[in-house]
Amino acid sequence: MKKTRLLIATLVCAIMLMGVGYAWWTDTITLGGTVATGHMDVIFSQADLSGFDSIAGASASLSEDKKTITCAFTNLYPGAKGVLNSGIKNNSTIPVKLSNIDVTFTGDVAQLEEHLLVSLSPNSGFVTIEQFVNNVEDYIDYLAIDENVGGQIYFKMNEEAPNDSTEGKSIGLNITFDWQQFNR
Amino acid sequence: MKKSKMLIATLVCAVMLMGVGYAWWTDSISLGGTVATGNMDVIWENYEPILPLVLTGAYIDADVDASEDAIEFTFSNLYPGGFANIDCVAKNESTIPVKLKEARISVDADAELAPYAEVAVLYHKVNKDGWPVLGSFGLTPFVPIADLADTLNGTALKGMILNPGERIVFGVPEGETSPYDLDGDGIGEDCFLFRVNTAAPNDTMETQVDFTLYLDWVQFNQE
Numbered sequence: 120m121k122k123t124r125l126l127i128a129t130l131v132c133a134i135m136l137m138g139v140g141y142a143w144w145t146d147t148i149t150l151g152g153t154v155a156t157g158h159m160d161v162i163f164s165q166a167d168l169s170g171f172d173s174i175a176g177a178s179a180s181l182s183e184d185k186k187t188i189t190c191a192f193t194n195l196y197p198g199a200k201g202v203l204n205s206g207i208k209n210n211s212t213i214p215v216k217l218s219n220i221d222v223t224f225t226g227d228v229a230q231l232e233e234h235l236l237v238s239l240s241p242n243s244g245f246v247t248i249e250q251f252v253n254n255v256e257d258y259i260d261y262l263a264i265d266e267n268v269g270g271q272i273y274f275k276m277n278e279e280a281p282n283d284s285t286e287g288k289s290i291g292l293n294i295t296f297d298w299q300q301f302n303r
Numbered sequence: 304m305k306k307s308k309m310l311i312a313t314l315v316c317a318v319m320l321m322g323v324g325y326a327w328w329t330d331s332i333s334l335g336g337t338v339a340t341g342n343m344d345v346i347w348e349n350y351e352p353i354l355p356l357v358l359t360g361a362y363i364d365a366d367v368d369a370s371e372d373a374i375e376f377t378f379s380n381l382y383p384g385g386f387a388n389i390d391c392v393a394k395n396e397s398t399i400p401v402k403l404k405e406a407r408i409s410v411d412a413d414a415e416l417a418p419y420a421e422v423a424v425l426y427h428k429v430n431k432d433g434w435p436v437l438g439s440f441g442l443t444p445f446v447p448i449a450d451l452a453d454t455l456n457g458t459a460l461k462g463m464i465l466n467p468g469e470r471i472v473f474g475v476p477e478g479e480t481s482p483y484d485l486d487g488d489g490i491g492e493d494c495f496l497f498r499v500n501t502a503a504p505n506d507t508m509e510t511q512v513d514f515t516l517y518l519d520w521v522q523f524n525q526e
Contacts, residue, residue: 155511157380
C-alpha cells in the first residue's frame with residue numbers, strides 16, 4: 120500500500136515538473152525554400168541534302184534524338200556537289216557554348232577523305248572536312264536560349280581527284296557537336 | 304437547573320469578552336500590485352522588396368514570399384555553378400532576451416540533386432542601435448542543404464543571445480569579406496548562399512530540393 124502511494128506521488132510530481140518544462144516561452148521562425156535546376160538540350164533542327172544531281176548519290180539522316188546527322192555519299196565524281204541544309208537549336212534554359220566537334224568517317228576514308236570538300240559558300244572556300252572542323256568555331260561557338268541557327272554546308276568532290284584512287288569508292292561521315300553550359 | 308444557569312452565565316461572559324476583543328485598537332498596511340508579463344517574439348524583418356533581398360546569378364529565376372514568421376522562396380533554373388542568395392535579418396522584438404535553442408530542417412529532395420544542392424551561411428549580430436557586434440561574424444562551409452541545421456548548430460549561432468532590439472544579420476559586416484566569390488567579379492557573395500556544385504552530373508537537370516529551416520528560440524534564462 121505504501122509503495123502504491125509512493126508511486127502515485129512520484130508520477131504526480133513528474134507530471135507537474137513536465138508541466139513546468141513546457142511552460143517556458145518559445146518562438147520559431149522559418150526559412151522555406153525550393154532550389155530547382157533547369158536543363159540543357161541542343162539539337163539539330165533539320166538535315167536535308169539537296170543539289171546533288173541524279174548521278175551522284177547522297178543522303179543525310181537525323182537521329183531520333185536529333186543529336187547526330189549521318190551523311191552518306193556514293194557514286195560521287197570529281198565536281199559533283201550538293202548542299203546540306205541544317206540548323207542547330209538551343210532548347211536549354213541556359214545559354215550554351217561549343218566545346219568540341221567530333222567527325223568520324225566510314226567507308227573508303229583513305230582514298231576520299233582528302234577529296235570530299237566542304238564550304239559555307241557555294242562557290243568558294245572549299246576545304247577538307249578536317250580543316251572545316253578545325254575552323255568551325257569561327258562560325259558558331261555560342262547559342263543563346265532558344266536560339267535557332269540555320270545553316271547550309273556545301274559539299275563537293277574535288278575536281279582534281281585522281282582516277283586511279285577515287286573511282287568506285289564511297290565515304291560516309293558522322294558529325295557530332297559537343298556543347299557545354301555557358302559558364303563552364 | 305443549576306447546570307442551565309451555569310451555561311447561561313458562561314455564554315454571557317463569552318459574549319462580553321468578544322465585545323472587549325473587538326474594542327482593541329487595530330491598524331493595517333497593505334501591499335497592492337499588478338503582475339504583468341512581457342512577450343517573446345522573434346521575427347524576420349520584412350520590408351519587401353528591400354528585405355528579404357534576393358540576388359541571383361545569370362539566368363536564374365527567383366520568387367519570394369515573406370512574413371514576419373516565415374520566408375518562402377523559390378530559386379529555379381539553377382545549373383552547375385549557378386547560385387542565388389537571400390539576404391534576411393532576424394530581430395528580437397521581445398521584451399526579454401532570447402536564445403537560439405537550435406536549428407532544425409526538413410527536406411524533400413530529388414536524390415540526384417540532393418548531394419549537389421549546397422548552401423553556406425554567413426552571419427553576424429547587430430546591436431539595437433544598428434552597430435555590428437565585434438567578434439560575432441561567422442560563416443559555414445558549403446554543405447548539402449540537408450546538412451544545414453547540423454552545420455548551423457555547430458556554430459556560435461546555437462546559443463546566441465539576442466537582447467531586445469538586437470538582430471542576427473545574415474551577411475558580412477563592414478570590414479569583413481566573404482570568401483565565396485561565385486561569379487568571379489572579385490566580390491564575395493554572402494547571406495544564405497545557395498549553389499549547385501559544379502560537379503553536378505546531367506541527371507541533376509530538372510530536379511529540385513524543397514526544405515524548411517526552423518530556428519527555434521527560447522527565453523534567455525532557459526537551460
